[in-house]
Amino acid sequence: MKTPISTTSTTPQNISNPAGWQEAVADWSGDKQTFDMPWGKIMMWIFLLSDTFIFSIFLTGYMSARMSTTVAWPNPSEVFALTIAGQHLPLILIAIMTFVLISSSGTMVMAVNFGYQRNRKRAFQMMLVTAILGLSFVGMQVFEWTKLIVDEGVRPWSNPMGAAQFGACFFMITGFHGLHVSAGVILLLVFGNKIRRGDYEKKGYGIVEIIGLYWHFVDLVWVFIFALFYLW
Amino acid sequence: MSEAVGQQHPLGVYLKVWGLLFVLSTMSYMVDYFQVQGLWRWTLILIFMFLKAGLIISIFMHLKWERMAVKLMLFIPPISILVLILLMGIEADYVSFSRLTFFKLY
Numbered sequence A: 001m002k003t004p005i006s007t008t009s010t011t012p013q014n015i016s017n018p019a020g021w022q023e024a025v026a027d028w029s030g031d032k033q034t035f036d037m038p039w040g041k042i043m044m045w046i047f048l049l050s051d052t053f054i055f056s057i058f059l060t061g062y063m064s065a066r067m068s069t070t071v072a073w074p075n076p077s078e079v080f081a082l083t084i085a086g087q088h089l090p091l092i093l094i095a096i097m098t099f100v101l102i103s104s105s106g107t108m109v110m111a112v113n114f115g116y117q118r119n120r121k122r123a124f125q126m127m128l129v130t131a132i133l134g135l136s137f138v139g140m141q142v143f144e145w146t147k148l149i150v151d152e153g154v155r156p157w158s159n160p161m162g163a164a165q166f167g168a169c170f171f172m173i174t175g176f177h178g179l180h181v182s183a184g185v186i187l188l189l190v191f192g193n194k195i196r197r198g199d200y201e202k203k204g205y206g207i208v209e210i211i212g213l214y215w216h217f218v219d220l221v222w223v224f225i226f227a228l229f230y231l232w
Numbered sequence B: 001m002s003e004a005v006g007q008q009h010p011l012g013v014y015l016k017v018w019g020l021l022f023v024l025s026t027m028s029y030m031v032d033y034f035q036v037q038g039l040w041r042w043t044l045i046l047i048f049m050f051l052k053a054g055l056i057i058s059i060f061m062h063l064k065w066e067r068m069a070v071k072l073m074l075f076i077p078p079i080s081i082l083v084l085i086l087l088m089g090i091e092a093d094y095v096s097f098s099r100l101t102f103f104k105l106y
Helices: A012-016 A020-029 A039-068 A092-116 A120-151 A165-197 A206-231 B011-033 B039-060 B068-075 B079-103
Strands: A082-084 A087-089
Touching: A020 B068, A039 A165, A039 A206, A039 B068, A039 B079, A082 A092, A092 A120, A092 A206, A092 B011, A092 B039, A120 A165, A120 A206, A165 A206, A206 B011, A206 B039, B011 B039
Parallel strands: none
Antiparallel strands: A082 A087
16 A cells, blocks of 8 residues: 655755754654764763662652551651751751752853853852862751760661651651762762863863762752752 | 854843743742642642753753654653552552551551
């Protein structure tokens, strides 16, 4: 059976400058590299996609535990409250950690921008600031863990506030996120130093954007943890 | 690696989004500070969460300016996560029901 071949999608105009779905089809079917980006960047995206699955599975496990327990879930608002200068503030440390991480995302974006302007001194400085903010985030997390473990007796298998699964979910999710932040800090310091030395003068500063992707992803995961674990 | 494919955008866009993220974070903290409860709490938390996530992905991670092929690669596989969440939700509901019905201890 003969079917008329549509010519609308194969006009030269559409081939040279396709948009949306047609662009995706052209990218996949064309005799060329599918993803029009440096390999390091596409590999980072694929890694982040796999990391999305890891964190999603942790958060889904937490949802499962919290939905199925018949014991009351500890109230995060109270568990993570602090008394500062005589004032009882709910969840204050977590709020500060959130702001610190968002600030670090902002400085990271500046670093990417300075990198593409080939201003390697500024790019290095911004990466250093980002790393320091990341370190202070991890520091606050250490404080939070210490307070919970030493002062309040929270363990992965039990806690005095309520449902026993609270500790396991908390240590697993925030611990894994904290490891990601720590790895990000190391990445920033190592590559920041290389950039300061001028190792990327020839190659170009795409590397800052790739590290930026990782850092923003860590911030992105925190947005979900903050909403689903601490605020829920 | 050539620099022609790099993402370069005016600083103003980033600063605006940065400010917006601060505002949204403050608002989600306010939900807890003023102890909004029930359906309103969950709705507000989720709205602020998705707005923040959207801003970070589209602007800070430049996905807004990437090609469709990249967006599809990133957004189609996570649909399976939504299926997992749905299945685990049903399962957890059932576990909770059977614990309350037959055990009443855990």
